[in-house]
Amino acid sequence: MGIKLVSLFLLCATLAGCQSVAPNGPRIADVGHGIEVSRQAAWTVQEIGPPRGKHQYIWTVDGFALNEMVFTTGISRGDPIFPDPQDDYDLPVYHATMLPDEVMELVAASLRKFGYQQLRTDSLHPVPFGTATGFRFSFTYTTDDGLEMKGTAVIAQRGGLDVILFTAPTEYYFDHYLPMVEDVFASIRVFDVDVTIPACEFANALSLSFGCPTPKKTSN
Amino acid sequence: MERSSATFALILLSLCAAGCATTAARTARDVNIQFSSPTKRVLLVGPAVELSEVTTSGEEEVRADWTAAAGEFIVKDISAHFAATQTELVIANKPSTPREVQLVKLQGAVERSILDHAYSGGRPLKSKKGGTFDWTLGPGADALRQRYGADYALFVGVHDSYTSTGRAVLIATTVLFLGVPAPGGRQYGLASLVDLRTGNVIWFNELSTRHGDLRTEAEAQRSVNDLLKDIPL
Amino acid sequence: MRGRYLSGLFLAASLFNASGNVSQAAETIVPGYQPRMDSDEAGLWLEADQLESALRQSPQHVADEALNDYLETLVCGLAGAQCASIRVLAIETPESNAFCLPNGTMVVQTGLLLRMENEAQLAFVLGHELAHYLKRHSLTHHEARRNIEGSMHLLWMLSGFTLLPKLLADGWLAAHDRDQEREADADGFNAAVGLGYDPRQAEIIWSNVEQEESANPKRSSPSLFLADHPTNKERLAAMKQRAGELQAQMQANNLGTEAFRAVILPLRSAWLEQEINRGEFSESIAVLQRLIKSDPGDGHLQYYLGESYRRRNEKGDNDRALAAYRAAIAGTNAPVAAHRSLGLVALKSGQKTAAREAFHQYLALAPDANDRPTVEYYLKTIGE
Numbered sequence: 001m002g003i004k005l006v007s008l009f010l011l012c013a014t015l016a017g018c019q020s021v022a023p024n025g026p027r028i029a030d031v032g033h034g035i036e037v038s039r040q041a042a043w044t045v046q047e048i049g050p051p052r053g054k055h056q057y058i059w060t061v062d063g064f065a066l067n068e069m070v071f072t073t074g075i076s077r078g079d080p081i082f083p084d085p086q087d088d089y090d091l092p093v094y095h096a097t098m099l100p101d102e103v104m105e106l107v108a109a110s111l112r113k114f115g116y117q118q119l120r121t122d123s124l125h126p127v128p129f130g131t132a133t134g135f136r137f138s139f140t141y142t143t144d145d146g147l148e149m150k151g152t153a154v155i156a157q158r159g160g161l162d163v164i165l166f167t168a169p170t171e172y173y174f175d176h177y178l179p180m181v182e183d184v185f186a187s188i189r190v191f192d193v194d195v196t197i198p199a200c201e202f203a204n205a206l207s208l209s210f211g212c213p214t215p216k217k218t219s220n
Numbered sequence: 221m222e223r224s225s226a227t228f229a230l231i232l233l234s235l236c237a238a239g240c241a242t243t244a245a246r247t248a249r250d251v252n253i254q255f256s257s258p259t260k261r262v263l264l265v266g267p268a269v270e271l272s273e274v275t276t277s278g279e280e281e282v283r284a285d286w287t288a289a290a291g292e293f294i295v296k297d298i299s300a301h302f303a304a305t306q307t308e309l310v311i312a313n314k315p316s317t318p319r320e321v322q323l324v325k326l327q328g329a330v331e332r333s334i335l336d337h338a339y340s341g342g343r344p345l346k347s348k349k350g351g352t353f354d355w356t357l358g359p360g361a362d363a364l365r366q367r368y369g370a371d372y373a374l375f376v377g378v379h380d381s382y383t384s385t386g387r388a389v390l391i392a393t394t395v396l397f398l399g400v401p402a403p404g405g406r407q408y409g410l411a412s413l414v415d416l417r418t419g420n421v422i423w424f425n426e427l428s429t430r431h432g433d434l435r436t437e438a439e440a441q442r443s444v445n446d447l448l449k450d451i452p453l
Numbered sequence: 454m455r456g457r458y459l460s461g462l463f464l465a466a467s468l469f470n471a472s473g474n475v476s477q478a479a480e481t482i483v484p485g486y487q488p489r490m491d492s493d494e495a496g497l498w499l500e501a502d503q504l505e506s507a508l509r510q511s512p513q514h515v516a517d518e519a520l521n522d523y524l525e526t527l528v529c530g531l532a533g534a535q536c537a538s539i540r541v542l543a544i545e546t547p548e549s550n551a552f553c554l555p556n557g558t559m560v561v562q563t564g565l566l567l568r569m570e571n572e573a574q575l576a577f578v579l580g581h582e583l584a585h586y587l588k589r590h591s592l593t594h595h596e597a598r599r600n601i602e603g604s605m606h607l608l609w610m611l612s613g614f615t616l617l618p619k620l621l622a623d624g625w626l627a628a629h630d631r632d633q634e635r636e637a638d639a640d641g642f643n644a645a646v647g648l649g650y651d652p653r654q655a656e657i658i659w660s661n662v663e664q665e666e667s668a669n670p671k672r673s674s675p676s677l678f679l680a681d682h683p684t685n686k687e688r689l690a691a692m693k694q695r696a697g698e699l700q701a702q703m704q705a706n707n708l709g710t711e712a713f714r715a716v717i718l719p720l721r722s723a724w725l726e727q728e729i730n731r732g733e734f735s736e737s738i739a740v741l742q743r744l745i746k747s748d749p750g751d752g753h754l755q756y757y758l759g760e761s762y763r764r765r766n767e768k769g770d771n772d773r774a775l776a777a778y779r780a781a782i783a784g785t786n787a788p789v790a791a792h793r794s795l796g797l798v799a800l801k802s803g804q805k806t807a808a809r810e811a812f813h814q815y816l817a818l819a820p821d822a823n824d825r826p827t828v829e830y831y832l833k834t835i836g837e
Contacts, residue, residue, distance in 0.1 A: 273496075281496050315510060
């Protein structure tokens, strides 16, 4: 780590779409909030936003109803996870004091507001998120048409919330594309401007000192 | 097997509004029709048929008699199409397992994606560069093959609407007073051919027109011919 | 402009008559009735058939045999001579509703079953919905709507698309709907009382609805003009009056509580989870508190009450949640998750010891829990 990588990152950020050496090989994609992932050529990218200054990226291979990867990063406290431009979905908002369970519930509650039916979450567990700690969980739901769907998500609280999720029909699509999704998750690299020790993020927010260093004042 | 009208209606919403011309059929690359047994059998899923009357206020109301008649004509004409190559058409029954239900619903989602991405005016996908037509239900489609003994399945949906007397009066009135006619009825059709051994969609067609009248046998024949345009089977 | 309006009105009048194939059949459905294939009613039945088929194939269709048998028997009793033309279909959705499709399918949503306290209350609701079907209200509503919308649509277009004619049409239709609702209330009430159900249960349904709705500070009062149901207060008053009249006459006092609970209680947990996932925690709290009165020791009810407070997270809710989880654990059949949620709430309020204890208890009771790594992570954070 250090100066070299940081300046490489800055150089990359100024170019439109950082290319890797092989033109059909995976590319480095900047998904906001200092996060980079590897993106294989098969993914088509759509950029949404910015709602209140943040970006959201949606990727698909065959169409959003068949496979959909959503990146929404750097969500500030008091903001909903997904954009609600007409403000009519009454979306719940993020608080920095949320425990990982509560962030998972926030994602679930938001998806329910968008009409995801019978949504159930499962298997919440800590995972690496670059050098930070994130949490991974799986979920199931059905669409309005009754098509059964599966999902998997990664969340990280880094002075702003990052949410990456993938959904696809249970029949064939989810299992078939999961390896590509795991590749994306495994490729997560995080460039933090301010480094906080991740295990203590919410402890600090709750003013619980369980042997965690006192944090610096951050703008978020 | 029934297809949900609600699903079909949602598919229709993704079709373009008034002014859409009939678009070309799409065929997958390297299609090689082969049957696994001497008995050549195709499964017909649907047809999901709905014929409506457009009321004065522009709403569509389903007509049971028109719908029943059109359904009969369509099945008869599709049967005749396959009979010309000694291919047997089997009509699917209600799904017997939850998985069959999901396969039909998945087909609906695949159709929506095809309409969104495989036609000009839609969003191109990087995985389908150069107009590659490559969509699938996955190998789970074999469940249908096992149940019906058919190597291929044809999914068909047709929606047609006709102006009511009141609507016709309104259209005449609005032309008189406002100089602009209110929209009348139109015919939409979707058809896909799936290889049940792989689940791959090997042919797809979308029909969209203001003309045609599925309430009469002769006109229904024309519409079915249009719908099955370029089908490789 | 005026000339246009007048000729528009004239045309509107002619459109009023020109619309639709109005059914000539009797006002009430009789056994074995089939509509003419070219009628509006046949079209409605076809759509109903398609909706019924979609619901039966839906992942939300409740297949539980005991529940379906129970509902079929109940609805059959209420339907009397029409029993053979009715089918029941239960759907797992949190809305408190039931409705009868024009083709005789009675759809019952589990949100309703969750809120009913006994068979009598359910009978009054299903009797009401049956009455809509028996009096063919869908059809008459449809025809009324078609008539009014045709002429109003024209007026609306000719008047330069102003809102007033549409509002008038909507208001007229709403009044028509309210009349239908009053008729269904009366017919349904009579049908249920005729089977011996306690007439006082009908008003209890409405006062419970009132209580739940008023618990939610965000709920806006619906427009009386556009409301297609009579207001709760009006229905409550009507029910009280009828109950008073009938009390004197009949010995009807059947509640059917035992039979109802035997079928419903085993299925309730899944429905409770759906209820709180609505995200209307104040309403869920009102419902749960009412259910707890009948079952104070029920661990599941107390657990979900705790979850509602925890997720609502307003001032004082943490303490209320803690109390509810403790009541759940002290009661019967508490879900193992009650310990975990207790741990979460204790952790958030800085009660390290209580949190540690609760998380350890959770892991002891559910050693194979698939979220074990997360609980261990919390324990590590607290410091063991």
